[in-house]
Amino acid sequence: MRGRGFIFGVGTSSYQIEGAVNEDGRLPSVWDTFCATPGKVARGETGAMACDHYHRWEADLDLLAALGVDAYRFSIAWPRVMDEKGRPNARGIDFYKRLTDGLAERGIRAFVTLYHWDLPQWMEDRGGWLNRETAWRFADYADLMSRELAGRVTSWATHNEPWCAAYLGYGNGHHAPGHNVARWGTQAMHHLLLGHGLALPALRANDPHAQMGLVANLGPGYPGRDVHEDVDAARLYETYQNRWVLDPLLKGEYPADLFRLWKGTEPVVLPGDMETVAAPMDFLGINYYSRAVVSSTGADSFEWVRDPAVERTTMDWEVYPQGLQDLLEALRRDYPNLPPIYITENGMSSDDHVQDGVVDDLQRQSYLKRHFAACTRAMARGVDVRGYFIWSLMDNFEWAWGYERRFGIVHVDYETQRRTPKRSALAYAAFLRDRSL
Structure with missing residues (x-):
């Protein structure tokens, strides 16, 4: 991972850090509505x-420069840049122009995600991702932003974690917009993936020197017991978590056994849709946090097996670095047309506090070292990984968990907005300084 071409970075997302939800023409998003419920x-x-x-971006870019990262992954807030009639909002667009120009001035590459879940509320009022029209409006939004930021962006990702947007937003209601209907989850996923495919031609036409791809949250499944039923359950888990997204993108079809889990939830797919979804990508972004150990609970169902003795984060996710290597090698084996990979998110939440001006996040430092090593092992075995982004630059709004879960390598005091680099940030900066030695 020390080669000159390998990119090291950190990531954030718009709703989690920007604030300023009522400024400069920004319209409400589904997360504004969800939070108010x-x-x-x-x-x-x-x-x-x-x-x-939104107001402290210059100081935050100075933090990035002090870390010495090659790239910064961030998302654009759709409600900030376009109104309900599809008209651009120049004040919102100018914010992202200032941001990308500020990155360029500091020698940091911009990795832009178009959709990190903050759907405009006016789109949700028309059906959101259940409405096929949203896929076309997303393509319009991608067209607008790639024209406005052409030449400023190294990499465009259409969606971040469509699994979360579809399943958590429409299938079980844990995330905005808060619907809880299984079939709505599968239909929302189809329209998210369709929007991805519809956006690619505009992105390529407007910014031909940038990379185009999508970011998925993936995790390997392992059988709880060495029996056929649990091996099948682990396979079914990976269908639900991984292949639901990857098979349409890389094979042009939904995995048949997905609908063993959710019988009768097949989405409406029109002729030509899957060809659009499966358009070639320049990269696949992978967000990895943990694995799942599962056991069968009968035909076509499973449950998670929790070992109370294993190391966990404050999200109650198991720390399992080997899972990243296993995942990467499985993807290389299962998808012959797998594009180059970026690890677009990897990190952990912990209960961090400033003591005497220091945040000594020992577990995070260990977590990152072990996951770097797992990625290095996968690369040594032939997996084409081009970069690694820590999640996240700083503590932020962690969706339905609010502010209690801290993923940042920079601590944020939400009362004062004071930023304090944690020991993990200092270690990352030292590693980045030393990689050329």
């Missing part, structure tokens, strides 16, 4: 202020 977000917290990045 009692009982949806812990302690009733919202992203209205978040990390106030």
Whole structure:
């Protein structure tokens, strides 16, 4: 991972850090609405202020420069740049122009995600991702932003984690917009993937020197017991978690056994849709946090097996670096047309506090070292990984968990907005300084 061509970075997303939800023409998003709904977000917290990045972006870019990262992955807030009639909002667009220009001035590459879940509320009022029209409006949005930022962006990702947007947003209601209908989850996924495919031609036409791809959250499944039923359950888990997204993108079809899990939830797919979805990508972004150990609970169903003795994060996710290597090698084996990979998110939440001006996040430092090593092993075995982004640059609004889960390598005091680099950030900066030695 020390080669000159390998990219090291950090990531954030718009709703989690920007704040300024009512400024400069930004319209409401589904997350503004969700946060305002009692009982949806812990302690009733919202992203209205978040990390106030909209006003503090220059200082935050200086933080990036001090770390020495090659690239910064961030997302654009769709409600900030386009109104309900499809007209551009120049004040919102100018923010992202200032941001990308500021990155360029500091020698940092821009890795832009178009959709990190903050759907305009006016789109949700028309059906959101259940409405096929949203896929076309997403392509319009991609066209607008790739014209406005052409030449400023190294990499465009259409969606971040469509699994979360579809399943958590429409299938089980844990995320905005908060629907809880299994078939709505599969239909929303189809329209998200269709929007991805429809956006690619505009991105390529407007910014031909940039890379185009999509970011998926993936995790390997392991059988709880060495029996056929649990091996099948692990396979079924990977269908639900991984192949639901990857098979349409890389094979042009949904995995048949997906509908063993959710019988009768097949989405409406029109002629030509799957060819659009499966358009070639320049890269695949992978967000990896943990694995799943599962056991069969009968035909076509499974449950998670929890070992209380294993190391976990404050998200209650198992720390399992070997899972990243296993995942990467399985993808290389299962998808002959797999594009180059970026690890677009990897990190952990912990209960971090500033003591005497220091945040000594020992577990995170160990977590990152072990996951770097797992990625290195996969690369040594032939997996084409081009870059690695830590999640996240700084503590932020962690969706339905509000502000209690801290993923950042920079601590944020939400009362004062003071940023304090944690020991993990200092270690990352030292590693990046030393890689040329």
